[in-house]
Amino acid sequence: MKNGARIDFRNVRKAYADTTALHDFSLSISEGEFVTILGSSGSGKSTVLNALAGFAPATSGEITIGGESVTYTPPERRNxxxxxxNYSLFPHMSVAQNIAFPLRMRGVKRSEIAAKVDRALHTVRLEKYxxxxxxxxxxxxxxxxxxxxxxxxAPPVLLMDEPLGALDLKLRxxxxxxxxEIQHLLGCTVVYVTHDQREALAMSDRIVVLKDGRIEQVGTPTEMYDRPQTRFVxxxxxxxxxxxxxxxxxxxxLPDVGAQWRADNKADPASARFLSIRPEKLERRQPSEQDLVIEVTVSEAVFLGDVIEYSAQHASGFSVNFREPRASHANVASRGEKIRLAFSPQDAVMVPGH
Incomplete structure (x- = not known):
């Protein structure tokens, strides 16, 4: 079920005095899609949300919701x-009164408010509170x-600004x-802002990675993880x-590990400057003819329950991180142990150097 609205940012720019927080931001979000704006502090992610909400109107460009321009529409009229x-609950109001507040502000009939509040309480499993x-x-x-x-x-668009940041890990x-689950039930479009990449990977249909007010990459969590397009991502x-x-x-x-690798499937050689290899793709196994092999000495082994994370060093001094499921080896590699790690060329990604 999709009850959400399409959102379009077209060449949106936001400037504060001599500082530009958002540069030529263009993005389309489909009805009912869950999109996360991900970035470190100062990347511009909250600026995107504030421009969409109307709290910090765009300096230039256009924002549309459901095909209608809201670029300069006051926040209270964007629905x-x-x-x-920080929750922002009214401390002098009960749970039911807090939930009813936006309905009262919209002039909903008193006879309808109770039913809507009860339905919302049921949705979040707080009927008894x-x-x-x-x-x-x-x-x-x-x-x-x-x-x-x-x-x-029942808003068509739901904006969430680091809503889980103040909670402990298990609760998050x-x-x-x-x-x-609730978003799928309601079908609303969600724009979610966070600096937590694990949260973004777990929740999103698509992720938008921002750096210095510019989009670095847009893609599904799988695309972002398996095929990053820049060194930053x-x-x-x-x-x-x-x-x-x-x-x-x-x-x-690869001068860091003193190895050569046939680059038959390489990306544009004019832009590729680094090879990105995820820790779980480096394995202690018998290599095939196509594999690249790195010889390293184990520095540390960290037990994390279902996996063991290792830090190791090549003879050149280059640090290598690899990860193994706990059950994949009966023996845990120990500090000072010399091992060989193999990986397939298909599991590595060439990325530009910027």
Whole structure:
């Protein structure tokens, strides 16, 4: 079910005095899509959300929701739901009153408000908490109330600004599933802002990675992880090993590990400067003829329950990280042990150097 609205950013720019926070931002979001704007502090991700919400109107360009331009429409007329990191609940109102507030502001009939509030409470599994005050709730419960308040009037677009940032890890992970489940149920379009790449990978239909107010890459979580298009994305999304590349017509030389690799399937040699290899793609196994082999000495082994993460060093001093499922080897590699790691050329990605 899709009850969401399409969103289009066309060449949106946002400037503050002498600083440009957003440069020529263009993006289309489909009805009912869950899109995460991902970036580090100062990347421009909150600027995108504020421009869409109307809190910080665009300096130039156009934003449309459902085909209608809202570039200079006041926030209260955009009919958007919003969830913030700090909950922003009214402390003097009960849970039910907090959820009912946007309905009252929209002039919904009193006879309809109770039914809508009950439905929202049921959606977030807080039926028994309607009469409680915010101070009587846990952080996770307060965030559920904030979420219920944002969806109670069935907005076509829901904006979420780091809503799980103040919660502990276990609760964040639990709410990630709940938010996705509710979004699928409602069919609304979601624009989600976070700096947490694991959160983005877990929740998104597509991810937009920002750096210095510009889009680095747009893609599905799988595309972002398996096929990063820039050095920044390769390092920002998950962990990776970046090996310097020296290319000629026939071969790719990796000076960091003193190895050559036939580059038959290489990317544009004019732009490729690094080889990105995810830690789980480096394996202690018998290599095939096509594999590249790296000889390293184990520095550390960190037990993480289902996996063991290793740090190792090549003789050149280059650090290599690799990861193994706990059950894949009966023996855990120990500090100082010399091992050989193999990987397939198909599991490595060439990326530009910028």
């Amino acid at each position: 958007l739901g919003m969830v913030f990191q 309607a009469a409680r005050m915010p101070k009587e709730l846990s952080g996770g419960q307060q965030q559920r109330v904030a979420f219920a308040r944002a969806i109670v009037f 992970e639990a709410l990630q599933f709940e938010i996705k 390769a390092q920002f999304i998950g962990q990776t090993n970046l090996l310097k590349l020296e290319l000629n017509e026939q071969t790719a030389y």
